[in-house]
Amino acid sequence: MANITFSVGTTDGVFPLFFFGTLTSPWVIATLVGGAYMLSSALSQVFSHKYPVFGVSSQLEPIMVSNFRFFRHAEDILNEGYQTCKDKIFQFRRADTDMLVLPYKYVEDIRRLPNSVASPTVAHVHNLMGSSTNMHIILRNNLHFRTLQLKLTPNLNSLTRPMQEEVNFAVEKELTDSEGICNQDVLWIVLISNTFAIDEWVTIKPYHTILDFVARVSARIFLGKPLCRNPEWLEVSTQFTENVFVSLVFLRLFPMWTHGFLNWFMPSSYKGTAYVKKAKKLLVPEINRRRSVEAQGHVVPDEDKHNLLSWMMEIATPKEGEASALAHLEVVMSLASIHTSQMNAVHCLYDLLAHPGYLEPIRQEIRAVVNEAGPWMNWSKAQFSKLRRLDSFMRESQRFNPPTLLSMHRVLLQNTKLSDGTVLAKGAHISMPVNSIQNDPEVTPEPEKFDGFRYYNLRQGEGQGHLHQFSTTQDRILNFGHGPNACPGRFFASLEIKIILVRLLMDYDFKFKHGNGRPANLCAHEFIFPNPDAEILMRRRPTSERLPLY
Numbered sequence: 436m437a438n439i440t441f442s443v444g445t446t447d448g449v450f451p452l453f454f455f456g457t458l459t460s461p462w463v464i465a466t467l468v469g470g471a472y473m474l475s476s477a478l479s480q481v482f483s484h485k486y487p488v489f490g491v492s493s494q495l496e497p498i499m500v501s502n503f504r505f506f507r508h509a510e511d512i513l514n515e516g517y518q519t520c521k522d523k524i525f526q527f528r529r530a531d532t533d534m535l536v537l538p539y540k541y542v543e544d545i546r547r548l549p550n551s552v553a554s555p556t557v558a559h560v561h562n563l564m565g566s567s568t569n570m571h572i573i574l575r576n577n578l579h580f581r582t583l584q585l586k587l588t589p590n591l592n593s594l595t596r597p598m599q600e601e602v603n604f605a606v607e608k609e610l611t612d613s614e615g616i617c618n619q620d621v622l623w624i625v626l627i628s629n630t631f632a633i634d635e636w637v638t639i640k641p642y643h644t645i646l647d648f649v650a651r652v653s654a655r656i657f658l659g660k661p662l663c664r665n666p667e668w669l670e671v672s673t674q675f676t677e678n679v680f681v682s683l684v685f686l687r688l689f690p691m692w693t694h695g696f697l698n699w700f701m702p703s704s705y706k707g708t709a710y711v712k713k714a715k716k717l718l719v720p721e722i723n724r725r726r727s728v729e730a731q732g733h734v735v736p737d738e739d740k741h742n743l744l745s746w747m748m749e750i751a752t753p754k755e756g757e758a759s760a761l762a763h764l765e766v767v768m769s770l771a772s773i774h775t776s777q778m779n780a781v782h783c784l785y786d787l788l789a790h791p792g793y794l795e796p797i798r799q800e801i802r803a804v805v806n807e808a809g810p811w812m813n814w815s816k817a818q819f820s821k822l823r824r825l826d827s828f829m830r831e832s833q834r835f836n837p838p839t840l841l842s843m844h845r846v847l848l849q850n851t852k853l854s855d856g857t858v859l860a861k862g863a864h865i866s867m868p869v870n871s872i873q874n875d876p877e878v879t880p881e882p883e884k885f886d887g888f889r890y891y892n893l894r895q896g897e898g899q900g901h902l903h904q905f906s907t908t909q910d911r912i913l914n915f916g917h918g919p920n921a922c923p924g925r926f927f928a929s930l931e932i933k934i935i936l937v938r939l940l941m942d943y944d945f946k947f948k949h950g951n952g953r954p955a956n957l958c959a960h961e962f963i964f965p966n967p968d969a970e971i972l973m974r975r976r977p978t979s980e981r982l983p984l985y
């Protein structure tokens with residue numbers, strides 16, 4: 436290999452400045468680059484140490500190492516920081532930012548800050564690597580947020596029936612034929628009998644089965660019929676998110692400046708972009724069709740009016756209403772809604788199997804509503820609100836398995852003074868350690884105990900009936916955030932999960948395979964996922980015990 440010579444020209448010819456003998460050029464370059472990286476990493480650590488740092492072994496540790504430790508051990512690092520600092524701010528190092536983690540005494544401060552001072556959207560885009568994952572569109576405006584708050588949530592009552600219809604359709608489609616069921620014996624039974632096959636125990640992967648249910652129900656509400664049953668849309672709405680998370684989990688391992696380059700080599704990045712294009716190809720003609728029906732003064736069918744897409748079209752300003760931007764937003768909404776709700780429902784199912792004593796009281800509660808209100812398809816949103824035990828179980832399951840260990844992310848757009856005089860610098864990325872807070876014995880007594888009816892019992896207290904619900908945010912229960920920026924889809928999520936679980940729990944029995952216990956969750960960075968490959972057994976219940984539908 437060639438020796439390296441740095442030289443300057445002189446009147447005498449070439450004058451060698453350095454001669455590295457046997458050193459080869461790649462080694463020298465690597466050493467220089469590595470040295471510069473270590474030095475800048477160490478300097479940035481020294482200068483950014485205003486708050487105690489957790490998850491680093493020494494001040495001089497390269498960021499990449501601390502970052503990888505957070506990727507593997509986020510929960511331990513955040514718990515250690517929270518328990519050590521409790522009432523004070525601490526930080527941890529990620530390759531993309533030094534994240535400040537605030538104690539819950541600041542929740543009120545944060546919820547009151549206007550978005551022009553502390554932006555949740557900038558923080559979400561940063562956290563989800565928006566420019567590499569097509570999520571940056573939400574920076575353009577808040578149409579997605581407004582549509583959920585002003586249209587979807589107030590209309591939940593009229594959306595209940597379409598959601599139930601879609602669950603019925605999913606049961607027919609997914610659980611009474613071979614699709615979605617990973618057992619060859621079932622396929623065989625279906626082929627010979629063409630009838631309900633799962634009166635015997637069959638194997639399912641709940642992650643996939645429930646993902647399919649949630650995607651179908653969400654699509655019905657996001658797009659209306661018949662587009663909601665379009666297989667291409669169902670693929671886009673589920674696979675876009677999966678690819679975003681693959682990109683995100685991978686990119687987060689490396690410094691920001693490498694992302695543009697790494698993007699070129701990540702199939703998940705190409706796929707994510709391809710799904711956005713596919714969504715535009717499907718939805719732009721539909722948006723134009725709906726606009727032209729209206730422009731021509733034709734009667735718009737209800738199905739075309741009462742869905743998220745039409746509501747977005749209705750309330751968008753002319754600048755916001757460009758068809759391809761609306762299509763892109765629909766994909767982003769799918770990311771915000773489908774996997775979050777699906778994961779919650781899967782965790783509930785696993786927790787019910789792990790704590791089977793809760794199942795019968797929950798079924799009793801469902802039967803009581805049937806006795807009072809009649810068959811399932813007579814139910815409105817109010818009937819689902821009566822399922823207080825199920826609601827409590829969902830909240831406890833979420834406490835044990837939050838989708839993320841951090842919430843209330845904000846990026847500060849200016850220096851910000853908190854109520855006790857603490858000043859946070861412009862540009863800081865702040866968040867709340869939601870999991871550590873809700874597992875603090877001062878917040879949740881005996882936090883290590885899974886008490887499925889914990890919140891049900893709390894709601895029995897005087898004046899507490901409307902509190903402690905799955906969708907209620909509180910200053911120390913932050914899985915949906917808290918305040919004006921709290922998740923605008925949480926009421927929809929609560930109803931959707933209940934509708935799916937009621938039908939599944941009444942019509943099917945479930946059990947772990949071969950005496951297996953609850954499948955362990957998968958953790959990457961601050962995210963927690965149910966194991967996507969875990970299998971359980973499922974069997975249809977006798978007709979007399981199933982939910983009367985009509």
Ligand code: HEM
Nearest residue numbers: 555771772775776779842843914915916920921922924928
């Ligand atoms: C169990 C399910 C869900 C969980 C745990 C969840 C959690 C969250 C959290 C923690 C936030 C951030 C709040 C903050 O910044 O303080 C958020 C924001 C949001 N969520 Fe949800 N969510 C869920 C379901 C949904 C659903 C079903 C939808 C849509 C129908 C939705 C749409 C959104 C949107 C649009 C935002 C705001 C993004 C922005 O600020 O631009 N979420 N959600």
